[in-house]
Amino acid sequence: MTDIFEELQWRGMVAQTTDETALREALASGPLTVYCGFDPTAPSLHFGNLVQLVLLRRLQRAGHHVLCLVGGSTGLIGDPRPSAERALKTPEQTAEWVSRIEEQVQPFLDFDGSNPARMVNNLDWTRGITALDFLRDIGKHFRVNTMIKKDAVAARLNSEHGISYTEFSYQVLQGLDYLHLFREFGCTLQTGAVDQWGNILAGADLIRSTEGAAVHVLTTPLLTDSSGRKYGKSEGNAVWLDAKMFSPWAFYQFWINVDDAEVVTLLKVLTDLDREQIAVLEQQVRDEPFRRTAQRTLAELVTTLVHGADATRSAQAAAEALFAKGDVSALDERTLQDATAELPGGVVDTGSTIVDALVQTGVADSRNAARRLIDEGGISLNNVKVTTAEATLTEADYLHGRVALIKRGRKHLVAARRS
Known part of the structure; x- marks a missing residue:
């Protein structure tokens, strides 16, 4: 496919856009500069972040310029959750997690080629802004009656917990990010999950208000487990990308155990398999679901993407040894420990x-x-x-x-x- 927007649609990676026709034309005539932000509210990225990294990877391969933002400042505040206030992390803890996430992102994007991705940290342009400048130059462009309509904010306002001004200001900070990247790098596209629509739109509105320019927003659908819950740390079912927090064995088994109803969607979103290859696997799900060929393919490709080929081979060997007739004595100690940790x-x-x-x-x-x-x-x-x-x-x-x-x-x- 030469039309990257068409490919993203086919792969089920487009939930909302500010103007689909304009974005399609801009991507086709590009290259565009696009960014996605990752907040260090945990020491590792997780499944939901993986979707965004794969999206950035596809856009970079299509020739667009990628900015990967790690939120050294927004991580100090925290995106409002619908349920309750976040516990604020210390600046030292946040800085440590920023470093870990920057390192974790590296394998997914090309930072050295002819079209290198760029890593940015929003603390670099917010730490020097005074409170008065922030309120006068940025806050002036936000309307409270619009801000309180955002889903998470509205939920909190209607709860017994309420919402602090700290978390209420998060969308202003994120809007400032888009404005800065627009001015500094000519960035005209921001991506994120659909539950971030309100925060992302705040940046587009700020650019329109201050610069008189129209920019783009693209969100991806939330992928959910079989119970309908999104995968994420706030839901308590996070699939972490850090091998120490969620072992390669557990990661591989997670994809092996994906339901038949979900596996084709995940193959489209997370792998580079083309239409013909996925059609074959989809047919196998219908005709021979007991073979779990689609799940094994998904597990191999995604585990290799995140943890590398060696870790994937170790996980496959462990599965063969434990559930078939492989040589269990050949398993390395870490894989054996991970694979047997939850056995009765x-x-x-x-x-x-x-x-x-x-x-x-x-x-x-x-x-x-x-x-x-x-x-x-x-x-x-x-x-x-x-x-x-x-x-x-x-x-x-x-x-x-x-x-x-x-x-x-x-x-x-x-x-x-x-x-």
Whole structure:
């Protein structure tokens, strides 16, 4: 596709625009300078931010100039949540998270090529503005009756908590960002999730008021889980991009377990697969959903994008070892720990019989039941069939000295953990 706007529409990445016809024409005649902001209100970006990074990546590949803004100043304030006031972070904590997010963004965009992306921090242009200048030069252009209509602000005004002036001023600060980037870099397009529409529009209105210029806004739909909740830290179901906060194994498994009803949408949004490739996977979802080919493709591509090919191969090897007949002894310690962390099981001491281990991990209700399972050939230890009830767990059976894997049949997997 040569029309980037058409591609974004096909991929389901366009929720709202200020003027679709004008934006389509501007993108086609470009290049435009576009920005998206990421606030350091947590030490890592998450699923929702990934959608925006992929959007910026597509626009950069289409030849447009990308500004990636990390909110050193807006992060000190915090975008108002509909429920309650945010706990303000210290300047030191915010600065640390700014650095982490700047580093996290690097792999998604090209900062060195012929059309390099640029990283900017809004603290650089707000720290020197006095309160009087801010109120006179920026605040003058905002109308309170318009500001209180924003969804999050309206929700807070109607709650018992109310809203502080600090959070109420957030949209003014974000509007200032767009104005500054318009003046400094000729930026004429801001992107964000659809729930940021009001904040983003504030910047476009500020540019129109101060500069007499029309600029563009594009928002993406909110992607939700099977219960209809958006993925995000405020919802308590965040899929973090930081490997220390959400391991590559857990990340890979998250995509493997995506519902059939959601997988094609996610393939369009998050991968570079074309129409024909996605049509084939969509057909497989309809005809052979039990194979989960679309989910495995999604998991491989997105995990590689975020964590790299090595981490993806480790996650795939762990899945094969745990749920098929792969070599569990070949798993590295971190992947093994992540993959078994939430498995049911129990503490089983070295030297215990396999019969006792089955009872202690909950696989069997009694020693007699455990013996029957072994005699029937239904028990394996580290993917090796157990042939005698007299077998005992040795030190060598505990992978990396931590855990032995006991499987009943094909799917019932438990962890015998060393005390």
